[in-house]
Amino acid sequence: MVDLAPQSPSHASVAVTSPLRRYYVLALLTVIYGLNFLDRTVFNVLIEPIKKEFKLSDTTMGLVAGFGFVLFYSLLGIPIARLADRMNRRNIVAAAFAFWSAMTFLCGVAQNVTSLTLARIGVGIGESAGTPASQSMISDMFDKDERPRALGIFAIGTYLGVFLGYFIGGFINQHYGWRAAFFTAGLPGIAIAAVLWLTVSEPIRGSSVEKIKREALAPTLTFLGSQKTFLIVLVGFCLTTYTNYATSAWIPPFLARVHHLSSAEIGTYAGTFKGLFGMAGTLVGGLVVARIGRDDDRWKLWAPAITSGLAGPVFMVCMLTENFTIMVAALAATSFLLGFHLGPIFAIAQTVARPAMRALASAIILLTATCFGQGLGPLVVGMINDAISPQVGVNAVRYSLLSASATTMLGALLFVWAARFIRSDIARAAE
Known part of the structure; x- marks a missing residue:
């Protein structure tokens, strides 16, 4: 049975060593991460209405x-992550979670595009604080070789949120309207934030074999900038994140415009074949890389490179085929292949950083990739849609989404390059 109150540091360090305790915290943070993506994804299903x-x-x-x-x-993520490297991360995650859930609820009362955008900005403010602190906590509960598996489990939250967002958004929108979908997505978060606050305590920073060395911001950024693995993976992850966010935003309109599915049908197909298969890929990626990466750290990047590279041509088939069955099969395969790399990449960002830098390292990876991927992915596809729709009509969305095939293949090449430096960079982080 998990303890129901905050603990002293000595008590917390004992609790964290318990497998039951560690996996309870991991499961709860994964659910929170899933609701993070639920609150993002539900918007995508509601683009058309x-x-x-x-x-x-x-x-x-x-x-x-x-x-x-x-x-x-992007603006607030780095300062908040810096606080998470010094302050109670449990408190930061709980407060951020409650805030972004409330802002998701407020999306449902928007009366125009300005108020909707402001509410979306509020969701972004809250979510910028949650993930880096969560990943830092997990990395302090699992050692270097366990992290790909632990952060692979955590990364399941990405596709759990996609799965729930598509299903909830599609079903609720069809029967009750798009505003009710935002209300349904936002409400549970406040209650679960209270559960986190009451049942989880702050873990001790750094495992028993890792030294904690507090450093100022400038030396921290200098060290991370000197880690070639970190820099190359950062660029590669930006490219694969473009693929993830472009497809998440525009697959629902693609299914509506090209394949003429209803809102509930979009929720069913997108939720199942993107959400569930993405979850499976993320789980398999974490487990496989944790196993094969023990003997050679380079496999922690080689394996994600292989699957990210394969995702490109498979997604081309998804977009260009006229056969509905082939399309959904290719969508499922693409989601599995794209999900595979998330846990290992999250683990790399933590492992090539020193323990007291982990929240900041996570924030740099996540915020840069999210700014590039979610900032440009939906926008670029939307702009191409508007530009070419006079010539090709509803098929514009399928051609514009082909850009997502190119970015995941480029990201794969960068992961291969980064693997050349990973062993020396891990050694430097342990000094």
Whole structure:
């Protein structure tokens, strides 16, 4: 049975060593991460009804889906992560979770695109604080070789949120309207934030074999900038994140416009074949890389490179085929392959950083990739849609999404390059 009150540091350090305790905290943080993506994804399912009600273009919807979220997410993420490297991370995650859930609820009362964008900015502010602190906590509960598996489990939250967002958004929108979908997505978060606050205590920073060395911001950034693995993976992850966010935002309109599915049908197909298969890929990626990476750390990047590279041509088939069955099979395979790399990449960011730098390292990876991927992915696809739709009509969305095939293959090449430096960079982080 987990303890129901905050603990002293000595008590917490004992609790964290218990497998039951560690996996309870991991499971709860994974659920919170899943609701993070639920609150992002539900918007994507609602693009069509919001566009019609407010009479907006695809470019505007891409801006609200992307930059409306990442604007303050990016600006505030680094300072909050710096606080998480020094302050109680449990408190930061709980407060941020309650805030972004409340802002998701407020999306449902928006009366125009301005108020909707402001609410989306609020969601971004809250979510900028949650993930880096969560990953830092997990990395202090699991050692170097366990982290790909632990952070692979945590990364399941990405596709758990996609799965729930598509299903809830599609079903609730069809039967009760798009505003009710936002209300349903936002409400549970406040209660679960209270559960985190009451049942989880702050873990001790650094495992028993890792030294904690407090450093100022400038030396921390200098060290991370000198880690070639970190820099190359950062660029590669930006590219694969473009693929993830572009597809998450525009697969629902693609299914509606090209394959003529209803809102509930979009929730079912997108939730199942993108959400569930993405969850499976993320779990398998964490487990496989944790196993094969023990003997050679380079496999922690080689394996994600292989699957990210394969995702490109498979997604081309998904977009270009006229056969509905082949399309959903290719969507499922793409989601599995894209999900595979998330846990290992999260683990790399933590492992090539020193213990007292982990929240900041996580924030740099996540915020830069999210700013690039979610900021540009939905927007670029929306702009291409508006530009070519006079010539190709509803098929514009399928051609514009092909850009997502190119970015994941480029990201794979960078992961291969980064693998050349990973062993020396891990050694430097342990000094």
